[in-house]
Amino acid sequence: MTDAAITARLFLLTQGSAARFRRRACPVIPRMESTQVMMRRLRSASLLLCVALLSGGAASSADAPTVHMDVAYAADHQAQRLDAYLAKSDRPVPAMLYIHGGGWRAGSKNRLPGWLTSAVNEGWLSVISVEYRFTDVAPHPAQVNDCVRAMQFVRSRAQQWNIDTNRIGVTGGSAGAHLSLWLALHDDTADPLSSDPVQRQSSRAACAVSFAGPTDWSLLAEIEHKHPAYRQLLGYEPGTPALEMSSAAKADVSPISFVTKDDPPILLVHGDNDVIVPVRHASKLHEHLQAAGGNAELFVVKGANHAVAGAGGNVSQRAVGFVRRHLKTDQDDNQ
Numbered sequence: 001m002t003d004a005a006i007t008a009r010l011f012l013l014t015q016g017s018a019a020r021f022r023r024r025a026c027p028v029i030p031r032m033e034s035t036q037v038m039m040r041r042l043r044s045a046s047l048l049l050c051v052a053l054l055s056g057g058a059a060s061s062a063d064a065p066t067v068h069m070d071v072a073y074a075a076d077h078q079a080q081r082l083d084a085y086l087a088k089s090d091r092p093v094p095a096m097l098y099i100h101g102g103g104w105r106a107g108s109k110n111r112l113p114g115w116l117t118s119a120v121n122e123g124w125l126s127v128i129s130v131e132y133r134f135t136d137v138a139p140h141p142a143q144v145n146d147c148v149r150a151m152q153f154v155r156s157r158a159q160q161w162n163i164d165t166n167r168i169g170v171t172g173g174s175a176g177a178h179l180s181l182w183l184a185l186h187d188d189t190a191d192p193l194s195s196d197p198v199q200r201q202s203s204r205a206a207c208a209v210s211f212a213g214p215t216d217w218s219l220l221a222e223i224e225h226k227h228p229a230y231r232q233l234l235g236y237e238p239g240t241p242a243l244e245m246s247s248a249a250k251a252d253v254s255p256i257s258f259v260t261k262d263d264p265p266i267l268l269v270h271g272d273n274d275v276i277v278p279v280r281h282a283s284k285l286h287e288h289l290q291a292a293g294g295n296a297e298l299f300v301v302k303g304a305n306h307a308v309a310g311a312g313g314n315v316s317q318r319a320v321g322f323v324r325r326h327l328k329t330d331q332d333d334n335q
Contacts, residue, residue, distance in 0.1 A: 063088065065120050068161075073130075073153035073198075074146065077137060082150055083109055083129045085120045086161050094167035094327035095126040097151060097183075097205075101174030103229035104143055105134045113309060115316040116171075124329045126163055128154050132179070139235035140253045147179045148189050148203045155201040167327040169207040169264075171319070173309045174277065175229065177213025181255035181285070184208035185263050207265045207326035209319050211309040212277050215285040217242075217250035223278050259288045265295040267322045269315060271304025297322065 066086040074080040087093050100107040109129040119125035132146035158165045172180040184205040191199045220242035228238030234249045251257045270282035289296035304311040
């Protein structure tokens, strides 16, 4: 059985035990060498475990999404790959780029949130899961550059993948939320005169959903941020005083720096008990977006910590409703 067939069948069993199994089957890898290298080496073993789980499934292949695994969107590094989970539809459908978290230094594109897998199975949304270079390979702006390139690449494949280029959003959690917001708020990087057809594509998102994303590195000087990833992202050693870090670098890595009145709709989901990314990151960006005249929603989950994306059904329902509204989907999209 091919990787695509295995993964397509996995999508049809994402509810309940299948989703939990996949999370257990894809742990964060101890980095004795590059995390991304080791994740790729273990991918085949993980797929074999999925075969064992799926052997009793009775899903119809006609209803399964089309899946393309490990598609290269650039050629600079082996991490520049994406997986495309394409909903079955007789007309172009909207899509969401999913950018995983992990402190810009770990994690995997192989794990998707349940609300996204359900949307693909229901036929109203395609999902593109993006891998990117980690900070043990290169510091900022490598990560944002990869995500920009991935968005442009998806648009270059839109006709082939049956995606509506005007309805592509972006979402992620933690580090992935930061990259999602940076991509959504930054100016379009399209170069219509480029010899590279991918670079001629727009990098703009139609909407963005952030789960516990960092937004403003100036807050490192105001609120305690113990996690070393904030500094490692900019090439600094853990513990470097915030005031000794480059102001220009902190501004460039901060999504809040790029707020303008023409930004796409933004949903900020954050727990008020998050000690890794303080909720002030969300509330401050929300204030700036509103002041600029943007379309922004702030959903603070009482008592939730950094794992706010898994805080309960209301969180997923809020995200699904937001995406449906702003990507202009309707109940007929899955028919």
